[in-house]
Amino acid sequence: MEAKQQKARHRRRRVGLSIGIPVAVAAAAGMAYGTDLGVFGEDAQRSASAATAAPAWADDVADGFASVNSQGQNGTYGGRDGKTVTVKTLADLEKYATAKEPYVIVVAGTINMDPKGKEIKVASDKTIVGAGTSGQIVGGGFFLGQGVHNVIIRNLTIRDSYAGEWNDKDHDFDAIQMDGAHHVWIDHNDLRHMADGLIDSRKDTTNVTVSWNKLSDNNKTFGIGWTENTTADLTIHHNWFRETEQRNPSTDNVAHAHLYNNYLQDVPNTDITTSYGNYARGKTKMVLENSVFEGLKNPVTKDSTAAVVQRGNVFTGTSGRNESGGTAFDPKSFYKYTLDKAADVPALLKSGAGPRTSIGTTASASTRTNAAATALTVAKDGSGQFSSVQAAVNAVPANNTSRVVISIKPGTYRELVKVPRDKQHVTFQGTGASRKDTVIVFNNAAGTPKPDGSGNYGTSGSATVAVEADNFQARNLTISNDFDEARNQSLNGHQAVALRTNADKVFLDGVIVTGDQDTLLLDTAAKDKLGRVYVNNSYIVGNVDFIFGRASAVINKSVITLKKRWNGDSAGYVTAPSTAANRKGFLIANSTVNGDVSASGFHLGRPWHAGGDAALDPQTTVRNTSLSSAIKSAPWTDMSGFSWKDDRFAEYKNTGPGSGSASGDRPQLTDAQAADQEIGDWLGDWTPSAS
Numbered sequence: 166m167e168a169k170q171q172k173a174r175h176r177r178r179r180v181g182l183s184i185g186i187p188v189a190v191a192a193a194a195g196m197a198y199g200t201d202l203g204v205f206g207e208d209a210q211r212s213a214s215a216a217t218a219a220p221a222w223a224d225d226v227a228d229g230f231a232s233v234n235s236q237g238q239n240g241t242y243g244g245r246d247g248k249t250v251t252v253k254t255l256a257d258l259e260k261y262a263t264a265k266e267p268y269v270i271v272v273a274g275t276i277n278m279d280p281k282g283k284e285i286k287v288a289s290d291k292t293i294v295g296a297g298t299s300g301q302i303v304g305g306g307f308f309l310g311q312g313v314h315n316v317i318i319r320n321l322t323i324r325d326s327y328a329g330e331w332n333d334k335d336h337d338f339d340a341i342q343m344d345g346a347h348h349v350w351i352d353h354n355d356l357r358h359m360a361d362g363l364i365d366s367r368k369d370t371t372n373v374t375v376s377w378n379k380l381s382d383n384n385k386t387f388g389i390g391w392t393e394n395t396t397a398d399l400t401i402h403h404n405w406f407r408e409t410e411q412r413n414p415s416t417d418n419v420a421h422a423h424l425y426n427n428y429l430q431d432v433p434n435t436d437i438t439t440s441y442g443n444y445a446r447g448k449t450k451m452v453l454e455n456s457v458f459e460g461l462k463n464p465v466t467k468d469s470t471a472a473v474v475q476r477g478n479v480f481t482g483t484s485g486r487n488e489s490g491g492t493a494f495d496p497k498s499f500y501k502y503t504l505d506k507a508a509d510v511p512a513l514l515k516s517g518a519g520p521r522t523s524i525g526t527t528a529s530a531s532t533r534t535n536a537a538a539t540a541l542t543v544a545k546d547g548s549g550q551f552s553s554v555q556a557a558v559n560a561v562p563a564n565n566t567s568r569v570v571i572s573i574k575p576g577t578y579r580e581l582v583k584v585p586r587d588k589q590h591v592t593f594q595g596t597g598a599s600r601k602d603t604v605i606v607f608n609n610a611a612g613t614p615k616p617d618g619s620g621n622y623g624t625s626g627s628a629t630v631a632v633e634a635d636n637f638q639a640r641n642l643t644i645s646n647d648f649d650e651a652r653n654q655s656l657n658g659h660q661a662v663a664l665r666t667n668a669d670k671v672f673l674d675g676v677i678v679t680g681d682q683d684t685l686l687l688d689t690a691a692k693d694k695l696g697r698v699y700v701n702n703s704y705i706v707g708n709v710d711f712i713f714g715r716a717s718a719v720i721n722k723s724v725i726t727l728k729k730r731w732n733g734d735s736a737g738y739v740t741a742p743s744t745a746a747n748r749k750g751f752l753i754a755n756s757t758v759n760g761d762v763s764a765s766g767f768h769l770g771r772p773w774h775a776g777g778d779a780a781l782d783p784q785t786t787v788r789n790t791s792l793s794s795a796i797k798s799a800p801w802t803d804m805s806g807f808s809w810k811d812d813r814f815a816e817y818k819n820t821g822p823g824s825g826s827a828s829g830d831r832p833q834l835t836d837a838q839a840a841d842q843e844i845g846d847w848l849g850d851w852t853p854s855a856s
Contacts, residue, residue, distance in 0.1 A: 390417025
């Protein structure tokens with residue numbers, strides 16, 4: 166009786182959960198700042214420029230020369246001391262960017278410059294940042310004039326001021342132009358297709374760091390100089406120059422130009438041919454380290470009066486001038502930094518450059534605001550530090566507090582991998598061009614006998630990869646269990662887990678998790694422990710209860726692929742949550758459910774009361790998701806004597822032939838209920854960020 170009363174009280178609270186980010190704002194943000202964008206109340210919805218709580222990333226500060234104290238400015242931290250505002254119009258953007266007061270300005274949508282080529286004159290002490298990947302400036306950009314300082318421009322797409330003339334002499338339409346500014350950080354932007362420069366740093370502009378940007382489809386890309394003085398200091402690291410003809414960059418009379426871990430790529434057989442790469446002009450002193458030049462003509466050039474010191478660079482398919490000489494400087498006498506291996510740079514930048522769904526550090530050994538990440542490399546062919554993934558995990562220090570990135574080169578790694586509880590902050594990073602290139606796979610099932618004769622593995626023990634440590638991340642790889650049910654019909658226990666997580670703050674980004682029955686076990690370390698998981702831009706493949714467990718998990722912008730069973734049957738269950746009362750279960754949002762299976766064969770979910778525990782309150786919400794005809798018209802069903810109607814199963818604004826209208830067999834959230842069941846409500850104070 167007590168358990169039933171508890172569940173009844175919980176059902177009455179379903180309408181009144183904690184307030185999260187409104188639907189419109191979450192969509193504009195492309196996920197996923199969670200509560201870090203603050204709580205956007207009714208006033209914020211009425212005015213796109215309403216002030217909001219300061220996001221966590223507003224405390225980020227620049228590295229490189231932008232972090233060096235000079236000219237009365239101590240580092241570069243932008244508008245963190247001011248209010249945070251969200252803008253969606255040109256008028257609001259200009260109002261706050263030109264204000265005398267400090268501001269953190271969140272661009273939550275596409276803003277078209279009028280007239281074309283307009284450059285907003287940014288004042289000092291500003292952070293201008295895109296909300297997720299939705300912040301776009303089209304047809305113009307920003308101008309930082311003489312004396313403007315302490316400005317951060319991050320996570321934006323700035324594009325398309327191109328006026329029809331490739332070598333344009335008439336339209337000075339830049340993405341970011343700086344004339345005599347200092348202490349500027351340009352980070353994680355996508356800059357492309359402008360009439361003139363993507364970045365112009367002119368007239369003694371100094372203490373600039375340009376990092377993790379994607380620069381593409383442009384002629385005069387990144388020019389530095391336009392001065393007779395040799396006073397400017399710039400750091401340019403982890404940028405991807407792709408299909409850019411000249412000024413990549415061109416550095417004229419720069420006192421200290423530190424370029425490292427950049428990727429310059431000229432793709433063959435395209436309309437754009439790069440004429441030169443890094444160019445040191447005038448009296449420039451340049452240090453060029455661990456960068457990759459692919460397919461370029463004249464990858465490194467210098468004037469006779471300039472100095473270029475090269476270390477650790479990689480040149481593939483290049484031709485023409487590749488020059489060095491003279492004496493430059495030691496960057497570490499100005500600031501701390503850590504180099505990534507040049508061989509890892511293309512994969513790092515393909516996955517990490519440009520705007521992010523949430524802002525944070527990127528998988529790299531480079532020093533950011535705080536501690537540097539440690540990089541370990543795994544390769545089947547012996548070219549890495551380790552030949553197995555588990556060996557790399559074993560090398561992670563116990564109780565480590567800083568990020569350890571395990572870069573896994575393409576190949577099939579047939580092994581069992583466990584990340585134990587005392588090895589937090591580990592990232593598995595596949596380095597191939599595709600998430601299919603790097604595969605971790607094994608074939609244990611629940612009924613598979615252990616080799617030591619101590620019994621069978623059991624469901625949770627069958628996992629190919631088991632993650633028990635908090636703050637784990639994986640991206641750009643496949644985790645698989647290829648147990649063959651058809652050939653093992655005599656085995657008792659066909660559950661075969663590919664990935665098991667028993668941890669909090671697990672971020673799976675751009676992965677494939679594939680199996681048959683019980684593919685993805687999202688669990689917690691204990692019944693009373695919180696276990697949050699965020700799955701983004703990924704594929705999950707299976708047939709029976711293949712997303713299951715008691716974690717509070719979000720699956721966003723992903724594809725859930727339904728798979729026939731070993732005997733050809735198209736019958737299965739997508740989710741089997743085992744959620745504790747008063748906790749969040751599974752949220753599937755902005756995704757697609759499909760597969761090569763027959764119509765009306767799959768349920769979206771059923772309640773798993775693990776161990777017969779009646780106090781559990783399983784939850785699955787599927788919203789804003791495309792459902793194929795494989796989904797039954799009554800998509801929820803009972804399990805082991807427990808009725809799904811006594812637990813929490815609902816939909817909201819799904820589409821596709823497998824969707825349906827509200828009924829007793831198909832509960833739909835109201836708009837008010839849906840406002841309390843969004844990504845931010847699931848993740849709480851955690852904002853997943855690539856690191």
